[in-house]
Amino acid sequence: MLLARWARPRRRSGTAAVGVAAVAALVVDHRRVVVGGWLVLVAAAVLWLPAPQGGGVGDLDDFAPDGNPYVATEVRSAEAFGFPLLSRTVVVQRDPDGLSPYTQAAVVLRAAAVNEQQYPWAGPVRGALPLLNVSDAFPGARESGTTGLTYLLMSPDVGLFAQTRAGERFAAQLGPDDDVVGVTGSFPARVAQDRLVDSSLRTVEVATVSAIFVIMAAGFRSLVAPLLTLGTAGVAFVLTLHVAGAVGEVMGVAVPAELRPLLLALLLGVVTDYAVFFLAGTRTGLAEGRDRVDAARRAVVDYLPVVVVAGVTVAAGTASLLAARGGVIRTFGPGMAIAVLVALAVSVTLLPAVLAMLGPAAFWPARPGPDGAAVPVRPRRARFARVREPLVGRLVRTRTAAVVAVTVTVLLGLLALPVRGLELGLSFVPSLPPADPASRAAVAAAEGFAPGILSPTVVLVEGEDLTEDVPALSDLRERIEADPGVAGVLGPGYRLLDEPRGLVLSEDGTAARYLVVLADEPLGATAVHTFERLEAAVPRWAEDAGLAGAQVSLGGDTALASLLTSSTRADLARIAVAVLLVNLLVLVLFLRATVLPLYLLGTSVLSLLAALGLTTWVFQDLLGHDGLTFYVPFAAAVLLVALGSDYNIYGVGRLWHVARDVPLRAAVVQVVPRTSRAITVAALTLAVSFGLLSLVPLRPFRELAFVMAVGILLDAVLVRVLLVPALLVLLERWNRWPLPRRPVGSDDTTGVVS
Template sequence: MTWPKAATTGLPQRNSDASESTFLRAGRRLTRAVSENRKANPVHRRWAWRYARAVVAGRWLVLAALAGAVFAAVSFLPPLAQTGLGLSGVVGTESKAIRAQVQAVEQFRLPLLTRAAVVQHSPDGLDVYAQARVVLRALAVNKQALQGGSEGSLRLALPVLNRPELVPDGTGRTTTAVTYLFTDPGADFGEQNRAAHEYASTIDRAEDPDHLLGVTGTAPLQIEQAGLVHDNARWVEIGSIVAVALIVGFTFRSVLVPAVTLVTAVVAYVVANRVVAAGVELAGFTAPAQLEPVLVALALGVSTDYTIFLIAGLERRLGAGDDCRTAVRGAVAEYVPIVVVAGFTVAGGVLALIVSRTAIFRAFGPGLAATVLAALVVSIVLVPALLAVLGRWVFWPSRPRQRFIEEQRRDARWGVRLLTRRGGAAVVAGGIIALLVVAALPLRDLRESFSPMTALPHDNAVRVAWEGAAAGFAPGVLSPTEIIVHRQGVADDLSELGALQRGIDHQPGVARVFGPADFTLPAPLRQQVGVFLAPDGNFARFLVVLDADPLGAAAVEHLRHLTERMPGLVAESGLDGGALSYAGDTALGLSLIDSARSDILRVALAVAVVDLLLLAMFLRAWVVPLYLLGVGFLSVAATLGLTTLVFDYATESEGLIFFVPFAAGALLISFGSDYSIFSVGYVRAEARERPLSEAIAVAVPSSRRVIIAAGLALAASFGFVALVPLAQFRELAFALGVGILLDAFVVRSYLVPALIALQGGHRRDSGSEASR
């Protein structure tokens, strides 16, 4: 990287000023004077000065116009909660598991997979009357459906009881009944959930003789998660606002700075929420409603960061002795370009998720990017206008001049001075890099889950019902995996199919297999519909119940192992040439996780290219952006390693929800570049007027104070996402909170300045100018 310095000539520099010629010193002074004149109003910043003068002069008009825009957005645009989809709505139809499930219904004319069920369970056993009522209740629904008199979307009820002869558990009792509910194929999760609750409401609960636990399955799980998000989003907002107010108030020792920050944050969130919702309706991109707590934290955190940057610039100029109006204009002109580049860096980084082939990641990108851009626009419009109105009173009851002087006196702290010496910088950089590498090691053992039942709170009704079904059968009973074999005339190879069924049953992680060996319809009826053998005789299927949460990491790994073994099992059973396909929630989760893994390099490369180009354009160099991006990726790896360590070993979670590493990684890389723009820009500005070592000693404490305040506010905003009692939000809150703190306190405060010092020292040793 080149470090432009005012005192630069075309002649070689010497290490000692005392040995320089009088002519060279005079040339330096002349060059410095010319450079200072250019630096006062450089061409690339003229627009910033014009913008600063316009906002300061028309501050009241700006505030009135912004108030009108916010009123229009609230009045005419819907909030995200009314337009966003559930995660199921953005999975897409490109998955092989979805295509296999559609094909199975077409070929067998009878579905075996459903996403809603009613569970009845008693550890002491269901009496014979309760068992009879389970069957009779289902028969009544089926009869009504066959006669065309069913109301709603319910089409079939299939009761299964864990009778000892079917599921031997050693107790000799029938403890559990699961009634699978099949709805109209076009019914969404909401309709399936309503149909299941309507069915459950017919079960007599006056004296609880039927031991109803409740409704469960993938559809109720998704609906329950959406409800928990909606119910707790408000607490995320309140917690984030309170935390931001306390952090900003303590940092600036002011009452009005938190007020300015909170007004900006609230306006940014309101605008961002409506902009994303408008994008869903008008531009056609998707945004899951479950994304709302993340958008809350992102809008509040980003707007707070940019507000802190601008207010810190005003404080710096007031402390240096500028009058109020000059200080406001200078701060806006100096920091708005930094904030704009930082905002586009974050937005571009998260928008890079759209290059993913996985639909759910493509759904995250536009919503996150729109939120960042909305927060950016509000920050660079509202904050300068408010600062122009309040002036130095924004820091009341403190005095910026006194605080600035005290800060300058602390600039020579040994920790910063250590970074200005090449040996000390090497020790600091080497030690931090080594620690980051060690922290990243657990990432090698990362296991990914899809949307497990264990993500719900322990006392949630949907989870309680699932645990009852798991106790009576196996954890995978509510979402079995369907394995379909396609081979000409396979329905006649019953002995071979029986051998294959036994082979599947002996695989690790398989609790029970149902197939042609268990039940076969009479030949005349089989011409109309098929349970395990298709009417055309060319398809056979097996229903595999896994012994783990069907949407958890263990079940996904069990199915991955089974799919790898299936070609061999098919050949061993004598069914050579049979084509295999897999359907069900676990198969869907496996396909999404595998698709996500294949997207890692593509998404990382896209994020790297976007951030690298923006950093290079801002810094006007290539070397420093490269190692800034490199330490950013190392910091992300360390964060995800720590997250894996905590949630895979210290909690009941089965690995991380598969989208958490991607979303957290894209955000953290972009935030790191955001802080790099501010911190390196600070050093670069000081290096124009003094040697690099002195520039680091002066700039690092000032920039670190601001970066730490911004990092604390951003980490607190994301930390409160953990108030949503779902595993994916706890994991995302931990990853983003820890990652931002690690980046602000360690990487940008110590590692980056150390690397800058090392690079500057290397250039001096190689004979190039120290200022470069």
């Protein structure tokens, strides 16, 4: 077993030791009550707390901060004209060889019938806007006569599930000769994402549980130990989802669909981390000849403080997402914090109680060996241990430490360089797998028109007697259409709009509106940049066209994506400060130093930047994604920095205690080979847990799986094993500042215990 020979933390004294001993006695001596209590809590949560699948997916404006001006523009447009011009649900008809004249006519006539309320089955559909790529009807269309779209216009207060069902009902009324491809748009794409998350969750669960079972079984050479770990994680997972659902109900928010697989990965990884320590401690106690109760009690005394501090650090770090102003970002924070706290509470009570009940049976078929060795060490492992410790012995030499520190820092810095080009986007449709019906329909629409055809931007111009000046309004349309990021514009002065009044010119003459189709995927980073350019230029163009004094505003999905990405950048600064301060405070209090926590936190940030840089290079540069999903850098930043502090507490915390009695360099040689084994097992488990999120066939989960797995492994292998020990040696004189330096000779390594 990798951890069985890991030295136990030094015995504590004083009030803290009394408190830890009291908790250990309470948990172990009342083990049956503890186990029964957790089972009762799980049953109560399932019976009385809200079901976790009660919420989930929301509209795009749910992602953006409240009170944004772009939704207000859409509302004013709908009020001025009696119906909205924007649609987030589109029915696509396409024949690459050309739609028949009958089908083309039917697209227009059917939309007219919807507008005249002739279809009782239309439900919330208040109108329909047909669009055909025939006779150069749409400037910038890629083809002619192959594709027809029907924008279903519904009230903004109709939810995305209701709008998607209305679109599917509309498409179902069409016949086999109508060349229907499907229903798509930002709403159907969001619904498809939610369905894919739900259908993939079971696969992720099975794969993650299987991987953790294999890792734990190999590490402990036991079949029961991994089952105990997974059982503890299962209790934590059920409680977390129901508690998060209850908290969300009180706060008026739902658990986002994107959060459920992330909670699963986080819970399984964190619980496994904590279980490793209690299992290792109990097994070592049994190998030393203690009875099952005393061995479990000793494990709690030894590892409770470090596990509690580590868990609180991760929970506080994730809770810092509450500093964000974006709606969905704020819901991520409490959900993940609750997950970590529940995992912590279950791990430090339920697992030790079960271990006290089972004793040696918890490690079946292996049994603790005599003389303190849980399992006889195989010759190959012994050779590995002999090789590893001399390597660390060379690392404590000043010159070697300097070379290692510079090399690792430069390597991480090079990996971080691509982060300068990181873009943020929110591409719902391109996130779907190609075989998804909404994705197929979106591809068909883009092939016939342009990528931005599914989510156009609306430009609303308001003013007195505005619609009398059609030449000026037409001039503005031409200026907008001339922008290189715009594929086409439907609006006043467009030659194929036979009856513009009531559609793009209001009946009372106080408003005009334009439907702007962008040349790029409407929620990607490129389209967002185009929108931001238009937002700054259109008011000036309106004034130059002779519409001085008119109020100009924009709305639509790209507008909301622009607001989301800009607010995300602002949130990132606030959250970064909150996360760093929280983690720095915990490290300062735990290590009772200031310089050491500062550069420990700095190494976590460097590792994070390297992971983000590598992710940017892979997904943006190699795979051609138009920006990373906006919440991926958020979640990765918070979790990787917090987990980095977690590993600092595991590794440096132990080394710091040993360094009180032996020179620092001796403590490095003594502790690092053993703590690095624990960190490696923990990191491997976490990396696998997060990496298996890629089984969800959505782009955001694959981005998150990649950045988390890479970040965890970089932090564990390069930072904690190499960079941190090298920095400890190089900054030896300043590590304990402002505390006085110890009088022992720090350069003396004769006291090293191999």
